[in-house]
Amino acid sequence: MAPQLESKTNSIGLDEKKYTGSEILLRSLVEEGVEMIFGYPGGAVLPIYDSLYDGHVRHMLARHEQGAIHAADGYARATGKPGVVMATSGPGATNLVTGIATAMMDSIPMICITGNVPLSLLGTDAFQEADITGITMPITKHNYLVRSIEEIPTIVKEAFTIATTGRPGPVLIDIPKDVSQAMSTFTYPEKVEIRGLFQPEAPTDVQINRLQQVIQQAERPVILAGGGVVRANAQAELIEFAEKSNIPVTTTLMGLGGFPSRNELWLGMPGMHGTYAANHALLECDLLIGIGARFDDRVTMGRIDKFATGAKIIHIDIDPAEIDKNVHTYVPIVGDVKQVLAAANETLSSANSSNWIKQCDDWKAKFPLQYDDSDENGLKPQWVIEHLDETTEGKAIVSTDVGQHQMWVAQYYQFSEPRSLLSSGGLGTMGFGFPAAIGAQFASPDRTVIAVTGDGGFQMTAQELAVVALENIPVKIVIINNQCLGMVRQWQEVFYKERYSEVDLSGSPDFVKLAEAYGVKAWRATNKEEATQAWKEALHHSGPAVVDFWVNPNENVYPMVAPGTGLDEMMMGDEEQ
Amino acid sequence: MSHILSVLVNNRPRVLARVSSLLGQRNFNIESISVGQSEEKDLSRMIIVTGGDERTLNQVSKQLSKLIDVIEVRTITESTSVERELMLIRVTSEPNVRMEIQGIVDPFRASVVDVGHDSLMLQATGDRAKLDTLTELLRPYGILEVARTGVIALSRELNQTSLTTVI
Numbered sequence: 049m050a051p052q053l054e055s056k057t058n059s060i061g062l063d064e065k066k067y068t069g070s071e072i073l074l075r076s077l078v079e080e081g082v083e084m085i086f087g088y089p090g091g092a093v094l095p096i097y098d099s100l101y102d103g104h105v106r107h108m109l110a111r112h113e114q115g116a117i118h119a120a121d122g123y124a125r126a127t128g129k130p131g132v133v134m135a136t137s138g139p140g141a142t143n144l145v146t147g148i149a150t151a152m153m154d155s156i157p158m159i160c161i162t163g164n165v166p167l168s169l170l171g172t173d174a175f176q177e178a179d180i181t182g183i184t185m186p187i188t189k190h191n192y193l194v195r196s197i198e199e200i201p202t203i204v205k206e207a208f209t210i211a212t213t214g215r216p217g218p219v220l221i222d223i224p225k226d227v228s229q230a231m232s233t234f235t236y237p238e239k240v241e242i243r244g245l246f247q248p249e250a251p252t253d254v255q256i257n258r259l260q261q262v263i264q265q266a267e268r269p270v271i272l273a274g275g276g277v278v279r280a281n282a283q284a285e286l287i288e289f290a291e292k293s294n295i296p297v298t299t300t301l302m303g304l305g306g307f308p309s310r311n312e313l314w315l316g317m318p319g320m321h322g323t324y325a326a327n328h329a330l331l332e333c334d335l336l337i338g339i340g341a342r343f344d345d346r347v348t349m350g351r352i353d354k355f356a357t358g359a360k361i362i363h364i365d366i367d368p369a370e371i372d373k374n375v376h377t378y379v380p381i382v383g384d385v386k387q388v389l390a391a392a393n394e395t396l397s398s399a400n401s402s403n404w405i406k407q408c409d410d411w412k413a414k415f416p417l418q419y420d421d422s423d424e425n426g427l428k429p430q431w432v433i434e435h436l437d438e439t440t441e442g443k444a445i446v447s448t449d450v451g452q453h454q455m456w457v458a459q460y461y462q463f464s465e466p467r468s469l470l471s472s473g474g475l476g477t478m479g480f481g482f483p484a485a486i487g488a489q490f491a492s493p494d495r496t497v498i499a500v501t502g503d504g505g506f507q508m509t510a511q512e513l514a515v516v517a518l519e520n521i522p523v524k525i526v527i528i529n530n531q532c533l534g535m536v537r538q539w540q541e542v543f544y545k546e547r548y549s550e551v552d553l554s555g556s557p558d559f560v561k562l563a564e565a566y567g568v569k570a571w572r573a574t575n576k577e578e579a580t581q582a583w584k585e586a587l588h589h590s591g592p593a594v595v596d597f598w599v600n601p602n603e604n605v606y607p608m609v610a611p612g613t614g615l616d617e618m619m620m621g622d623e624e625q
Numbered sequence: 626m627s628h629i630l631s632v633l634v635n636n637r638p639r640v641l642a643r644v645s646s647l648l649g650q651r652n653f654n655i656e657s658i659s660v661g662q663s664e665e666k667d668l669s670r671m672i673i674v675t676g677g678d679e680r681t682l683n684q685v686s687k688q689l690s691k692l693i694d695v696i697e698v699r700t701i702t703e704s705t706s707v708e709r710e711l712m713l714i715r716v717t718s719e720p721n722v723r724m725e726i727q728g729i730v731d732p733f734r735a736s737v738v739d740v741g742h743d744s745l746m747l748q749a750t751g752d753r754a755k756l757d758t759l760t761e762l763l764r765p766y767g768i769l770e771v772a773r774t775g776v777i778a779l780s781r782e783l784n785q786t787s788l789t790t791v792i
Contacts, residue, residue, distance in 0.1 A: 185643055186650045190693040193638075210693060244635065244693045369687035372680070 069197040069228035070096040073161070074104050076204035079236045082132050082159075084108065084123060084490055086116040090136025091176060092163030095228040108490065108519070111511040113140050115483040117147025118509065121156050122484030125470045126445055127491045128281065130157040130211045137164045138176030141222070142183065146477055149187040151218040153474025154302060155279055157211040158218035159204075160188075166226035167195065181222050189217030197230040205240045214246050215367040216279060248366050248383045251391050255381050259362060259392055262379055266335035266360075268404040269295045272318065272347070275302025275473065276340015276365060276385050278466045283307065285389035286339065292396040296408045298326035300341050302473040305463035309442065315408060316417070319347040320609050321455045324415030325408055327607075327615040330356050332407075335399075338363045340385045343374040344474075345611075354614030364388050415620070417459050419603075423575045426600035429453060429528045432579060433460035436498060436526065439587060444496040445470065445488050449481040449505030451535035453528035455605045457500050479508025485523045486515060496524065496587070503529040503556050513566035516592035524586055525594045527559055530601040538604045542619075563594035570594040627656055628682045629701040629708065629778050632671040633663060635694040643692055644671060653677065653685050657710075657775030668696060672777045701778050708752045708778040713738070714760065717767030718745040726766060733759050744769055752776075 067075065073096060077085070086108045089097040100107055110116035113135045120131030131151075135144050141162040151158045165174040181193045190210050192203045200223075207219040263269060277286050277299075283306055290297050290313050297307045298315040307314055316323030318330055330336065330347075336359040341347070348355040352375055360378040363371055364385055371380040381388055419430045433456045436444070442462040447470035448454040454471055463469055470488055472480040485499035506527055516523050528534075533551040540548050563570035569589055571582035579597060586593035607618045634640045641660055648655050656674040663670035675685055686698045701708075718726055726745060730737065735749035749759050753776060760771065 181639070182642070185639075185646050242693060243696050246690065367691070369684065369691055371687075373684060373687075 064233060066231045067234050068095060068099065069200055069223070069230050069232070070099040072197065072200045072232065072234045073204065073223065073228065074099050075234055076201050076236055077132065078104055080204065080208045081129070085132045085134055086110060086120040086123070086487065087134030088113050088116050088136070088140060090140045090163065092137035092165060092225045093134060093140075093161075093228075095225065096134065096161075096163065096223075108486070108515060110483070111514050112509065113143035114147055114479065115486075115509050115512040115515070117144045117158075117160065118150070118477075118480050118483035119487035119490070119512070120158060121147060121151050121480075122447060122470050122487030123491045124151070124156050124158055124487075125154075125484065126467050126488035128157075128279070128467065129491075130159050130208060131487065132159045132161070134161040135163075136176065137162060137180070138178045140176075141178050141180035145183060145187070146475075148184055148218050148220065150472050150475045150477045150480060152187045152189070154275060154472065155216050156218065157216035159207055159211060160184075160218055160220040162220065162222045163228070164193070164222050164224045167224045168226070170224065180220065184220050187218075188220050191220040191222065193222045194224065194227050197227055197232040200227070201234065201236045202240060205237050206242055209240060209242060210245055214248060246368070251381055251383045251388045255379075256388075256391050256395075258379050259381065260396060262335060262360060262362060263293055263295070263337075263399050264397070266399050267401065268333045268407075269293070269335040269337065269399050269401055270315070270329040270333040271295050271297040271337045271339060272300065272330070272341045272343075273297055273303040273306050273339045274300045274341025275306075277303055277306035278340075280340060280366070280385040281466065282340070282386035282389055283466045285386050285393060287311065288393045289389045289396065292393060292398065294398040294401050294405065295337065296329060296405060298322070298329060300347055300473070301458050301469075301471060303341060304458060305466045305468040306340075308464045309462035310464060313405075315412065317458050318615070320349065320611070321459065321605050321607060322347075322609075322615075323412075323417060323459075324607060324618060324620070325411035327609070327618060328411055329408055331615050333359045335359055336361045338365070338375075339389070340365060342370050348374065349609055349611060349613060349615060351612070351614045354616065419606075425602075427573065427575060427579055427597055429456050429530070429597070429599040429603055430460050431576065432526070432528060432597050432599065433457055433500070435579065435583060436500070437461045439583065440496055440498070444468070444498050445485070445492060447471065447481040447485040447488065447497070447499045449501045449508075450476045450478050451502055451505065451533065452530075452538065452603075452605050453500050453502050453534070455535075456528070459605075478505040481505060482523070482525060483509050483512050485525075486512060486521055489521050489523050497522075498524045498526055500526045500528065502534060503527055503531060503553055503559070504533045506559070507556065510562065513563060513568050513592075513594075517567040520591045522590060523592050525563075525592070527594065527596045528599055529559065529596050530599050530603070531556065532601055534601070534603075535605070537601075541604070542608070543610070559594060559596040568592045568594055570596065572596045572598065574598045626678065627674050627676050629703070629706070629776065630671075630673040630675060630682075630686065630689070631699045631701050631778065631780075632673060632689060632695060633665075633697040634669050634671055635696065636662070636667050636669045637694060640669070640694045641671070643694055644673070644689065647688055647692060648673070648675070648685065651684065651688055653681065657773075659775035659777050661777070672775070674776050699780070701780055706778045706780045708776055709750055710753055710756055710776050711774045712749045712756045712759070713746060713772045714749070714763060715739075715744050715746045715769040715771075716763050717743060717769060719743060722766060726763070729759070729762050735759060
C-alpha cells in the first residue's frame with residue numbers, strides 16, 4: 049500500500065515547507081484525485097520519477113510510451129476520469145503523439161505530462177529536445193510549457209479543468225527539467241478562472257419547447273446518438289427520451305452502449321458498415337435528432353446531398369462548433385446532453401410514429417445482420433464475436449483495434465452499458481485496443497475486460513504483454529487472426545480489382561508461443577469446438593489470457609457502403625459485387 | 626469574399642502560433658493578420674482577414690472560440706467599421722521625378738518619411754483598396770520595397786449611423 053501524503057497544504061499559507069517542482073506536481077495530481085499514472089521514465093523526467101519513488105501515486109510502467117498513453121486513454125474511457133500519462137522529453141514525448149491525437153478525436157479527457165530539457169537549453173537542439181507543445185498544438189485541447197515552479201499548481205488545476213469541462217479532450221503539460229528540480233512552497237488553488245474556456249449553459253424553455261414542437265410534428269423521426277451520450281453519462285436520459293417520444297435510435301460507433309442494444313427501439317449502428325434499418329431510417333426520416341454526434345463521413349459517407357434529405361435536423365451537442373459543421377441544422381441546442389435530455393424528458397410526449405416504428409421493425413426483420421456461420425473453411429469471425437457476447441451477456445468492457453474485427457465487434461457484440469466499448473473511432477488507431485484494455489482493467493478490476501484485436505494491430509503494441517504478465521492483469525486478448533490486414537485486403541478486393549498489395553502478414557509470430565514467452569497463458573482455436581473450449585478456459589482463468597482465433601481470411605464486413613456513394617447504395621454481401 | 630475577424634486573445638507566448646496553426650489545420654485562408662495590445666492589460670487584439678463564404682466564416686469563428694487563449698471572436702462588417710492599414714513603400718526616385726511623385730502622394734494623404742539619393746520612402750495609411758491603388762500608381766516609377774501591417778479594424782459605435790459618415 050502506498051504511503052499517504054502526510055498533510056494537505058495549509059490554505060492560509062502557514063505551510064512554509066519547500067518542495068521540489070516534481071513533488072509539487074505529484075501533490076497537485078493527488079489534489080485532483082489521480083490514483084494512477086501510466087508512463088515511461090527518461091532523462092528529463094528523472095526528478096519526477098524520483099518523487100514517484102515515494103509512492104504517492106501508483107504508476108504503470110509500460111513498455112512503450114504509446115502503450116502508456118493508450119492505457120491512460122482506456123482508463124479514461126472506462127471511468128470518465130482523466131487519464132494521466134507521463135513521458136520524457138524528445139522521443140518519449142513524440143511517442144505520445146498518436147495517443148494524444150487518438151484522444152483528441154474521440155474527446156477523451158487526458159493529462160499528458162512530458163519532461164523537457166532545462167529552460168536554458170530550450171531551443172538549442174539539446175539532447176532529446178523536441179518542441180512537444182508546438183507539435184501537439186493541433187491535437188490537444190490546450191497545452192502548457194511550464195516556465196517556473198510557481199506556475200505548476202495553477203497549470204495543473206487549469207489542465208484538469210480544461211480536460212473535463214465542456215467537450216473533454218487531452219491537455220499536455222511540458223515541464224523543463226530545471227523547473228521540476230527547483231524548490232518552492234506549495235499551495236493548491238481551489239479553483240481557477242479560465243476566461244477562454246467555453247462552458248455550456250442550461251437549455252432554455254424556448255429551446256425545449258421548440259424541440260418538443262418539432263417532435264410532435266414528425267411522423268418519421270429517428271435519433272442518431274453519438275459518443276457525446278457516453279461522455280455525458282446520459283444513457284438513462286436517452287432511454288427515457290426515446291421511450292417517451294417513441295422514436296427509434298441508431299448509435300454511432302462511439303455511441304454504442306449509450307443506448308442498450310437489446311432495447312426494441314434500437315436500429316443498430318449506421319453508416320459505412322451500418323445496418324439496413326439504421327441507414328434506411330436515416331435516408332427516409334422526416335426528423336433527425338442528432339445527440340452528441342458529429343455527422344462524420346463514416347456516417348454520412350460525406351454525401352450530405354444524399355443524407356437525410358427530407359428531414360429537419362435537431363442537433364444537440366456540447367460543442368457549438370459542431371453545429372452546422374457538416375449538416376445544416378433546423379434546431380440547434382448547444383448544451384450538456386444529459387442536462388438537455390433531462391429537461392426535455394420532463395414534459396415530453398410521444399411522437400406520431402407508430403407506422404414508422406412498424407416500418408423500422410420490418411426493415412430489422414427483413415434485413416438483419418447475417419453471415420454463414422459454417423466453420424468448414426476456418427472460424428467465422430462474426431461467430432467468434434457473437435460467442436464473446438453470449439458468454440459475457442454483453443456486459444464486458446470490450447476494446448478493439450481498427451479494421452474488420454472492430455466493425456464485427458460493433459455489429460455483433462450487444463453492448464448494454466455505456467463506457468463498455470473502447471475503440472478509436474475518430475483517428476482509427478491500430479495498436480490501441482490491447483493497452484486501452486489494460487487501462488480499463490486497472491480502473492475496473494472486477495469487470496471482464498476483453499481486448500479484441502487483429503494479427504496486425506496486436507503486433508503494434510504486443511510488448512505490453514510484459515505488463516499484464518507482471519501485474520497479473522486479467523485482460524482477455526482475443527486475436528481475430530486472418531493472417532492479413534483484413535480491412536485493407538477487403539478494400540483491395542472490392543475497389544482495387546483484387547490486387548492485394550502488402551497486406552499478407554505471413555511471418556507473424558506464433559501468438560501462443562509469444563504470449564507464453566511473456567508468461568501469459570494462451571490458447572489457439574481453429575474451429576467452433578476448439579473456440580468454445582479455449583474461450584471458456586481463458587474467460588475463467590484468473591490471470592491474463594491470449595486466445596488466437598484462426599478465422600477464415602476471406603471473410604468481409606457487410607453491409608458496406610462504398611465511400612463517395614450514398615447510404616442508399618448498400619452492398620449487403622459478396623454476391624452483389 | 627473576405628471577412629474581418631476581431632479576436633481578443635491572451636497576451637502569452639505562442640498565441641499567434643495557435644491561431645495561425647488552427648486556421649491552417651482547418652484549411653482556412655488568411656489574407657492578413659495583425660496583432661497588438663488591446664484595451665485590456667493582458668490581452669492582445671488580433672485582426673484577421675480571411676476568405677470564404679458565410680459558412681466558412683461561421684466555422685472559423687467557432688473553431689477560434691474553442692482555443693483556450695481566445696477570449697472573444699467578433700466579425701466586423703466593412704460597412705459598419707473603420708478599417709486601416711499602414712504601408713511603408715520605397716520607390717525609385719531620381720531627383721527629376723520627385724515633384725511628380727509628391728503630386729501622387731498628396732491626394733492620398735501619404736507622406737515622405739525618408740529621402741535617399743535615388744529613392745523615397747513613403748508612408749501611407751488607409752483601407753486596403755486605397756493602399757493598393759497608391760501602390761499601382763507608384764509602380765511605373767519602380768517599387769523597391771513594400772511593407773504593410775495588415776488590416777486593423779474596429780466596429781463603429783452601434784445605432785449611431787448618422788455619425789458614421791462624418792469621419
